[in-house]
Amino acid sequence: MKTLRNILIFDNSEQLADAAAERFVSDAQDAITRHGRFSVALAGGNTPKRVYELLASEPYVSRIEWSSVHLFFGDERCVPPDHADSNYRMVNESLISRVSIPPENVHRIAVEGDPAISAHKYEEELRGFFAGSSWPRFDLVLLGMGEDGHTASLFPGTSALNETKAWVVANWVEKFGAFRITLTAPAINHAAHIVFLITGEAKARRLAEILNGPAEPERLPVQLIDPVDGTLEWLVDKAAASLLEPSTK
Numbered sequence: 001m002k003t004l005r006n007i008l009i010f011d012n013s014e015q016l017a018d019a020a021a022e023r024f025v026s027d028a029q030d031a032i033t034r035h036g037r038f039s040v041a042l043a044g045g046n047t048p049k050r051v052y053e054l055l056a057s058e059p060y061v062s063r064i065e066w067s068s069v070h071l072f073f074g075d076e077r078c079v080p081p082d083h084a085d086s087n088y089r090m091v092n093e094s095l096i097s098r099v100s101i102p103p104e105n106v107h108r109i110a111v112e113g114d115p116a117i118s119a120h121k122y123e124e125e126l127r128g129f130f131a132g133s134s135w136p137r138f139d140l141v142l143l144g145m146g147e148d149g150h151t152a153s154l155f156p157g158t159s160a161l162n163e164t165k166a167w168v169v170a171n172w173v174e175k176f177g178a179f180r181i182t183l184t185a186p187a188i189n190h191a192a193h194i195v196f197l198i199t200g201e202a203k204a205r206r207l208a209e210i211l212n213g214p215a216e217p218e219r220l221p222v223q224l225i226d227p228v229d230g231t232l233e234w235l236v237d238k239a240a241a242s243l244l245e246p247s248t249k
């Protein structure tokens with residue numbers, strides 16, 4: 001991994017969530033000043049939920065020009081938007097429904113129907129938003145990490161790991177017996193700022209493998225994340241960082 005790894009270790013997940021919210025605010029202000037809009041790809045799962053809740057409250061909510069914020073999703077489960085497993089539902093309940101963001105600025109991954117068509121439609125939407133670009137240039141991408149070393153819906157041993165052209169794919173995940181719609185690694189890696197949010201002891205062993213071990217992206221897809229021309233940060237709590245080699249900290 002050639003990128004200088006900014007690993008920040010926090011005493012607890014609340015401090016980590018505050019630091020992530022601060023980064024969202026500063027990236028949003030920078031991007032809106034520089035190019036009039038802020039594009040962010042949100043992470044699903046449980047870890048980022050507290051960040052979204054914080055963004056919808058002070059001292060963060062009033063520092064964000066929500067009318068210039070565009071929310072995208074890094075991945076989605078193929079369930080209805082009101083389903084308990086829906087990333088959209090989680091983000092809607094913790095953030096979207098609590099801030100004054102224009103509905104047209106919320107770019108949900110519509111997963112109703114054929115997964116391949118859903119992926120294609122989302123890629124079309126991204127290509128429209130980032131018109132003229134060979135890859136999307138998100139101002140910020142938030143990512144989590146699963147205990148198996150996956151990120152977004154880039155799971156170990158799945159076909160999406162080898163994608164080099166598509167921005168979005170429908171990825172079959174055998175262990176779920178289901179497709180997931182996900183940004184591809186190249187689409188993520190062209191972002192200006194990528195931030196991992198990783199908490200909990202259950203992830204310590206895998207994180208140590210990823211940061212201290214050899215490159216095995218097929219087994220540890222998080223290792224595919226390496227920005228082409230941007231910054232990569234790891235926001236990690238003490239429990240998840242507990243097995244990292246001292247030199248990494």
Ligand code: 6PG
Pocket residue numbers: 043044045046047048074075076077087143144145146150151152153
């Ligand atoms: C998803 C996510 C996924 C998530 C990890 C970690 O849709 O599940 O995008 O990549 O970030 O599974 O999930 P937790 O934060 O719940 O541990």
